[in-house]
Amino acid sequence: MNLIEILRSIVINIKGNKSKVFLTTLGVIVGSLTIVLVLAIGNGSQASVEEQFASLSVGTIQIGSGFGRQGVERLNMEVVEAIKVDAPSIAKVAIMITSRGNVNFYNTSSQASIAGVTEDLKEINNLDLAYGEFITDENSAFNDRVAVIGMDIAELFFEEDVSEAIGSRITIEGRRYEIIGVLKRLGDSQIRGLSPDEGVFLPYDVAERYVVGRNANPNIIALAKDIHYVSSGIEEIQSILYTLYRDKSEQFMIIDAGSRLESAKASARAMTLMLFSVATVVLVVGGIGIMNVLFVSVKERTKEIGIMKAIGARKKDILLMFLFEAIIISGAGGFLGILSSTLIMPIMNHFQIRVIPSSFGYFLAFTFSVVIGTFFGYYPASKAASLNPIDALNYE
Numbered sequence: 199m200n201l202i203e204i205l206r207s208i209v210i211n212i213k214g215n216k217s218k219v220f221l222t223t224l225g226v227i228v229g230s231l232t233i234v235l236v237l238a239i240g241n242g243s244q245a246s247v248e249e250q251f252a253s254l255s256v257g258t259i260q261i262g263s264g265f266g267r268q269g270v271e272r273l274n275m276e277v278v279e280a281i282k283v284d285a286p287s288i289a290k291v292a293i294m295i296t297s298r299g300n301v302n303f304y305n306t307s308s309q310a311s312i313a314g315v316t317e318d319l320k321e322i323n324n325l326d327l328a329y330g331e332f333i334t335d336e337n338s339a340f341n342d343r344v345a346v347i348g349m350d351i352a353e354l355f356f357e358e359d360v361s362e363a364i365g366s367r368i369t370i371e372g373r374r375y376e377i378i379g380v381l382k383r384l385g386d387s388q389i390r391g392l393s394p395d396e397g398v399f400l401p402y403d404v405a406e407r408y409v410v411g412r413n414a415n416p417n418i419i420a421l422a423k424d425i426h427y428v429s430s431g432i433e434e435i436q437s438i439l440y441t442l443y444r445d446k447s448e449q450f451m452i453i454d455a456g457s458r459l460e461s462a463k464a465s466a467r468a469m470t471l472m473l474f475s476v477a478t479v480v481l482v483v484g485g486i487g488i489m490n491v492l493f494v495s496v497k498e499r500t501k502e503i504g505i506m507k508a509i510g511a512r513k514k515d516i517l518l519m520f521l522f523e524a525i526i527i528s529g530a531g532g533f534l535g536i537l538s539s540t541l542i543m544p545i546m547n548h549f550q551i552r553v554i555p556s557s558f559g560y561f562l563a564f565t566f567s568v569v570i571g572t573f574f575g576y577y578p579a580s581k582a583a584s585l586n587p588i589d590a591l592n593y594e
Contacts, residue, residue, distance in 0.1 A: 208523045211495065219527060222491045225484025226531025226570065227538065230563040232477035234539040235546075237559035240470030242552035257422035258322060259288075259431055261439075262451045263415055271446045273416050275402070278316070280438045281420060287431035290421040292319035293402055295414040296392050302369040303355040310351055311397040312370065313389070314405025314414075322421045323389055328352075330364045330379030338401035343408075345370070346379035346399040370398065371409055428454050481566055484531065485574035488524050492578035496520070500585065507587035517583035524575020525568055532567025536560050 212219050263273045273293065281291045295314040300307060319325070320332040328349065337344050345368060352360045355368070363377045384394045406412060422431040432452050439447040496503070503516055543553045 223531040229481030230535030233563040236473040238553035241554035243466040285434035287427040290318040485570035489574040520579035528571020
């Protein structure tokens with residue numbers, strides 16, 4: 199038998215068992231679909247993690263308070279000044295407090311995130327201004343009622359002409375503030391859970407006095423001179439905290455952005471691997487289904503196999519016929535699974551499940567499908583090829 203005759207025989211058999219073949223292929227379709235979606239979700243998760251940290255340098259160190267059980271100690275400007283003086287590995291340091299409040303401009307009102315910050319936050323978090331200037335330490339020292347707003351807030355209040363924001367006055371919790379700057383759009387980047395696009399930044403002392411209150415729990419963000427200075431910078435900050443707070447310094451947590459980024463990426467990869475394992479199991483189940491169908495097909499076509507062998511079909515021809523059938527069924531299932539994924543992913547994005555498809559995901563899903571079909575199809579194919587022609591012809 200030549201290859202064309204083998205393929206024609208396979209097509210005739212598949213057409214004669216459409217329902218059975220489709221149900222068999224369904225397992226492969228679901229498995230390949232799951233592989234594509236799992237890798238797409240994994241890519242989306244890692245991209246989201248990277249965007250969350252996009253505004254931070256890998257040399258960034260964050261100090262948080264309130265982790266003790268007895269009496270919560272809070273960070274303050276004294277710690278910031280001590281780090282500036284006694285931590286030579288640190289290039290920049292800023293303190294930040296956050297809250298939410300009502301922001302009004304004439305008849306337009308919005309609930310927004312309010313942050314009290316110091317000057318160095320701009321450079322530490324790579325904040326760029328579309329218009330105006332950022333808050334300075336002098337603004338905080340002189341209690342200037344000035345504000346820098348995110349692009350979303352600017353567009354809400356000033357619509358298309360955002361440049362008009364500079365010099366305008368907004369009302370925050372009943373007090374008026376002059377807008378001195380508008381930040382460029384940053385997308386999904388966040389600073390301590392605050393989206394700069396939707397935030398309003400005030401001088402630290404002003405925010406503490408008029409908006410957040412003195413019971414606020416601030417964070418300190420430091421920037422090492424270089425990635426190689428991060429470890430020494432952490433040790434210097436720990437020493438400063440112990441000097442200022444003694445035993446209560448254990449209440450503070452110090453985390454560098456690089457390790458947080460790697461930890462978040464590792465979590466995303468672990469979740470992707472777990473889901474990928476589930477997809478592999480589904481594909482294996484689909485492969486077992488293909489094997490079962492081929493066994494049934496061998497039984498049903500035993501006499502036909504005997505006739506083919508009697509008229510000159512070789513053992514190799516029978517083996518290839520059943521093996522190619524398994525490969526075609528699994529390959530078709532892989533292709534349909536990939537096709538289904540292109541229809542499902544836009545729906546997932548609509549429901550804010552971020553997915554980023556990749557050619558590697560498509561390749562892996564199709565390859566796995568074909569490999570599973572080949573692996574589980576070989577045994578029944580070899581059984582068919584090994585049938586004795588006389589026994590096959592006498593089979594009832």
